[in-house]
Amino acid sequence: MSKFEMVPFKKVNSKKFYRQNDSLFPRFFIVGLFLVVMLIIILFRTSILQLSSAEINQIPETVGQKSQMTVEAPRGDIVDLNGETLAYSVTEPMLYLNNADLSNKALNLMLLNLSNLMLENGVDLPDNLTQYFDYSTDSKSKDDKTNATFVFKKDLKEIERWQQNSDLFGLKSEDDARNKDEQVKLDSKEFYDYLLYSKFSIEDIEAGGNFLYTTEEAFQIMQMRYLILEHNWQFLTGEAILVGGPVNQKMINVIGEQNQKYAGALIAETSKRKYTNNSALFSHVLGYTGKISEAEYQNLKSFSYGLNDTVGKSGVELSAERYLHGIPGTIPYGYWQRNAEGEPEYIQGEGGVEPKAGNKVRLTLDKNVQEATLQALMENLEELRESGEEPQSTSAMTMNAKTGAVISMASIPNFHPQDFSLAQYDEKAAERVENYFSDNENKPMLNRAISEIYAPASTFKPFTACAALENNIISSGNQTYSCNGTEEIGYRVWQCYGRPIGGHGPLNLHDGMVTSCNLYFYKMGIDTGIDNLTKTFKKLGMGEYTNIDLPGEVKGIRPSPELKQQTQALPEDQQWFPADTAQSSIGQSFNSYTLVQLCRGINGIATGKLVQPHVIKEVTDENGEIVKPEVIEVEDLGFSEENIALIRDSMEGLAYNPGTTTFEAFNGYTVRVAMKTGTAEVQNSSSQNIQINSLFVCYAPADDPEIVFVSVVENTGKSGLSGVAKKVFDAYFGFNQDP
Template sequence: MSNNRDNDRSKVFSRRAALLGGAQLALLSTLVGRMYYLQVVESSKYAMLADENRISIRLLPPPRGRIVDRNGVPMAVNQLNYRVLVISEQTSSLEATLKALSEIVPLSDNDRARIQRDVRRRRSFVPVTVRENLTWEDVSRIEVNAPDLPGVMIDVGQSRHYPLESLGAHILGYVAAVSEQDLTGDPLLELPGFRIGKAGVERIYDLGLRGKGGTSQVEVNAVGRVIRELSRDDGEPGAELPLTIDLDLQEYTAQRLGEESASVVVMDIHTGEVLVMVSTPSFDPNAFNRGLRADEWKDLVGNARAPLTNKSIAGQYPPGSTFKMIVAMAGLEAGVISPEQRVFCPGHMSLGTARFHCWKKGGHGAVDMMAGLKHSCDVYFYEVARRVGIDRVADMAKRFGMGEVTGIDLPGERSGIVPSRKWKQTTLGQPWHPGETLVNGIGQGFLLTTPLQLALMTARIANGGIAVVPHVARDRLSADGHMKPRPAPDFPPLQVPKAAIAMARRGMNAVTNEPGGTAFNARIKDEAIRMSGKTGTAQVRRITARERETGVKKNDELPWKERDHALFVAYAPEDAPRYAISVVVEHGGGGSAVAAPIARDVLTEVQRREQARAKLAEKAGSTRG
C-alpha cells in the first residue's frame, strides 16, 4: 500500500521533473536566442554605440600664422601664454590650495568665486583656470613651490602678440574673442578662448592665418576622463603672411611724424606694393587681445586725433592743390587749354557776383600750365576748371582712383567723394552751381580723398597711366582659404593721353626742383634720387570777406581743429620713378612747410635703403661669383 503510493508519487514526480527540466531548458534557450539577437543580429549597431560611448573627438586649435614685414621681420607672433590651473580632485582642500597659491599670484575675491563656481560645475578631474598670462617669474615661483601646491599645474597656451606694439597697428589690426555674429559653423570658433582677426590684415586674411583645426580622438571612460589618445590629426597651422610693408621705413616714418596727427603712404608705382602706411597716433593692438578696460576704451574712442582710425584709408580730406594735376590733365584731354596758353592771375577771379581768391594776394600775373602747377596758382585752375566743366574733371579724377575704394586688402577703406552734376543731384537733390566747379578746381568744396587715393593718383601719374592697385600683403587668399602667391602685376592702362600725363609730371618736377616752386625748399638735393611733387593746403574753415579785409589769420593763431590740413604728394626718383608718396598732416598748416619736408625725408630714406640693399646684393653676388 505504502509502496504503491510511493510508486504513484514517484511516477508523478518523474513526469513532472521532466516537465520542469524541459521548462528550464526552454527558458535557457530563450537566453541563447536573446544572446544571438544582441550579439549577432544587432551586433554592428551596438558596436557603433559602444564606440560612440568611448570615443570623444576633441578639437586642436592650430597655431595662428605669423605676420612678417617684407624682409621677414615678425610683426605678429604667438606668445606662450602661461596659465595656472587647479584640479580639484588632486587638492587636499581647494580652499587651502587657493590660499597658498594667492601668496604667489594675487587672487581677488571675484577670482576665487569664479574658480569655486567653475570647480562645482565641472567634474573634479577637469582643470580649472586660476589665472592667465602669468609672468615667467610667477611661473617659476609656482614651480618651486609645487610640493606645497597639490593639484596645481601650469599650462602653456598660445596667445597673439604684437612685439612692435603700436607700430603698424592699423595695418595689422588685432585679434579678439569670437562674437556671436562671427560664428560660421567652423567648430574652431566655438572653442573657448579662440581669437579671430577683427581688424586690419588679421581680419582680411583671417582664414589663411587661422589654419585648419586638428582633431584628437580620445578614449574616455563613463565619467569623461581621458584614458588614451586613439588617433590625432594635427590639422594645418595657419599660414605665415608676409606683408609688403618695410618695417624699418615704417618705423622711421612714424618717428618722423612724431606727435602729429597724420598719414603717410609710400607705394611702389609699378607693383602696387605699399611699403609704408603710417597713421598717427596709433594704438597698442595687444590691448585688444588681452581685453580692454572701460577707461582704456573711452580714451581711444574719445581722442580727437582718432588713434583707432587708419587715416591712410579711412581719413577723408579735401586734396587741395594736390588735385591740380587732375584738373590740368582734364583740360588737356578736353583740349580746352594748351600747356603754353596763359591765364592772367590778378589774385582773384570773379564769377557772377562771387569773387574767388588766389592764395597769393597780389596774384601771379600771366601764368601757363607749368607755372600754374609750379606756383600752384589758384586762378589758373579756376579758369581751367571753368572751361573743362565739373563732369570731365570728375571723370579724370575717377580714372586716377578717386571717388571709390582703391580695393586695398584692408578693411574699413572709405571711398572719398568726387562730385559731379549727377552726384549732387542724387545725393543732395540740388543742381550744380558753376562756382562749385571753380572751388573743385583747386581741390576744395565737396571733393574728399583718402591719403591712399592721393598716393595712388601720384603712382598712376608716375607710372605713365597704368591702373596700378595697392596692396599690403604679398600673398593673396584663395577661395579655399589658403594663402597663394600673388600673380605678377598686370594692370590695364588708364586711357589718358600720354602728353597730358607727361605735362603733369613736368609740372610736379618744377614744384620741387625749380627755384620758385612751392616745394623747392623741401627738394631732395641728391640728383640720383630727386623727387617730383605737389603741395596742397586744404582749408577746413570758411574765410569770410571781412576776414580777408582785416587780414587772413595765420594758422598759428587758430585752434588746432580749424587749422589747414597740410598735404604733399610726390614720386621719386624723378627720372625713373619707382615710389609714390602722399603725406597728410591733419591741421598741420601749409603743405610746403609741413608736409613736403616729411615726404622728402621719407623718400630719401626709402631710396637710400634701396641703394644700400642693392650694393649689398651686388657684393654678395660678386663674392659668390
C-alpha cells in the first residue's frame, strides 16, 4: 500500500453504540455540571480579591472578629547602663479604616467626607499615591484646582513598572495589551482619567460631563482609594488600615457622633516610638524603627506580628526585637449593618484584651563615657580640618577588659534615631532620613566600629610580638634585631621610615615598639613564620566574627597563603613570599579588621583572656524581673604572664617618648596606659596608595586593665587620637580634664 493511500474506517453499528452509552450520559452530565459549578465558585472567589470598583460592596470579612481590632503593644524601653531612658513608646490616637461593606459609590463619598475632616483638623492625607502621581507645581500653588494638571513624580521607566504591578493596576505593555484600556498610561492626563472613570469609578464616563465631584475632591478620593489598593489584602481580610494621625479630640468626637457618615473609620490608641535627645549619642548602637515590610511580616507573623506593626531596623532595636515587641491586644469597635428588615443598624463591639508592653532593654554603654567619646571625636575632626587635613570619618569604642561589655561606641557621621519617627509628619526630618540613605560618600548609617574593616598598620605590632613570644622566637633574654636603615629582608630591599640612613641599630622589643621600627618587626615576623603568625592572630579572634549582639558585623581578613591563592587571579601572583610575611607583620597586606575585633584582640594581649563583646546588659519585664541576664564569656588564651608583661612594658613606653602625641597625652597621667599608634596605607586594586588612615589602641590601667580603647580616623596621617583617648579615660575614671 502506498504511503499516500487512505486507510478506510471500520463501519460501526450506530444503534448499538448509542445503546451502550445511554447509561453513561447522566454520569458525564453530573460530573460536568459539578466542574462548571466549582469553576464558577473559584472565579468568584478570585474576583473579589481584585477589589474592583464594581464589586467592592461584595467583599466579605474572612478572618478575625468583625467588632474587634488588633492593636500593637508598646515597644519596651531602651536605657543606658545607669537607667537613663534613650528610647520609649507613647500611645497616640490614630485614624484607621476598616472594610464597612459599602458600595463603590458610597465608599467614594465616605472617603471624601473623611478626607475633608482630616484636612480640617490638620491631619495630612496619605502620600502613597503622591509619591508617584501628583498635581503639577503650578497647579498645587493655586487655590482653584478646576483646570489642574497632573505629573508623574518618578521617571517613566519606574512609572511603567509601577503601573504594571499586578497587585496594583496590572496594566500591560503595548505589546502585551489586548486593547488600549489594558495599556500602561504614560500620559498624566490619560492616567488621571483612568483612575477617575475606570479604576476607582469616581465619575461615570457616560454622564456627559455631569460630574459628582470637583477635580480637587476627586483627587482626594483617589489618594484614599490608592491607600486601600496598596493594602488590598489587609483590607479584604478585615484588618484595619492605618490612614494617618495623630488626631485631635474634635475629630474623635465627630467620628464617634457621626459614625454612619464615616462608616469604617476607626480611632485607636496606637503605640509610637520616641527617642530622647540623648539617643543621638547612641545612634548606631541604638538603631531605629520603621513600619514592618512584607518580608519582615512573613518572617514574624507566627509571633503575632501585624501588618501595621513597628519593628527594629538596625542596632539594638533590631537585635533585641523579640524582647522589645510585646504582645498585641484587641479593642472593640462599633459598626453598621442592615437588619432583617433591610434597615441600617449600629452594632456596638464588645470584649477586647489589653496589649502587653515589650520588655525593657538595658545597655552596657555609659552615657557619660559615650558622650565624652563622641564629643572628643568631633573636636578632633574639627582640629584636623583647621590644620589643613581633610579627614572623612572617624570611629572609636571602649570595652570593659574583664567582661567584654561595651562602654562606648561612636561613629561619625551619624544620624538621629528620632528623625525616623518624625519623617511621616515632618518634611525636614523626612529629608534628613532620605539623605542618611543616599549619602554614599559619608555613609552616616554605617556603624564603622563593626561594619567597616581597616588595615591595622602598626597597631598590629603587639600581635606580631605576641606570636613571636608564644612561639619562642624571642624571649626576655633574646629579643634583639638590628635596624640598618636600608637592607634586604626576604629577597626585597626595605627602608626604615624613621631612620632610612644608618637605621636605629640594635633594638629590643621595648625600643622596637616605641620607635615603631618596621625593619625590626619584618625580621621578627619572617622568623616567626606566616603559619605561626596566622595561628596566633586567629587565637586572638582576628578575622573571626566576635558575635557582638548588634546586626551588621563583618568578618575581616586574616593573612594566610591560602587566602592569597584564593584572591589572586594570576598563578604567578598566588605564591606566598617572605615579603608577604613581612608586610603582614606590620598590619598591612592581607590584614583588615573591624574596630571591635581589634579591641577584642588588644584586650586578649593585655589580659591573656578572650572576651565576648556585648552591648546588652540585661532584659527585664514590667515587674523588673530579669528575662535575659548579661552574657559574659571569657576564654583563657593560655599566654605566658611573662610574655604579657613584656608586651605591656613595650606599649607603655610610648607614653615616655618625648616629642610625640602619645607623650603629650599620657606622660605623667594618673593611671598607667599601654598604647600603640598606627598609620595605614590604603591601596587600590593597582596597589597604588589612595588614602591614609590613622589608628590608635590603648588600655588602662596597664598593670590591671579595666578599659580598652580603639579608634580610627580616615584619610589623614595626623590622628590626634591619643588626645581623644585621654578625654575618654578622663570621663571613665572621673578625672577632671585640664581647662
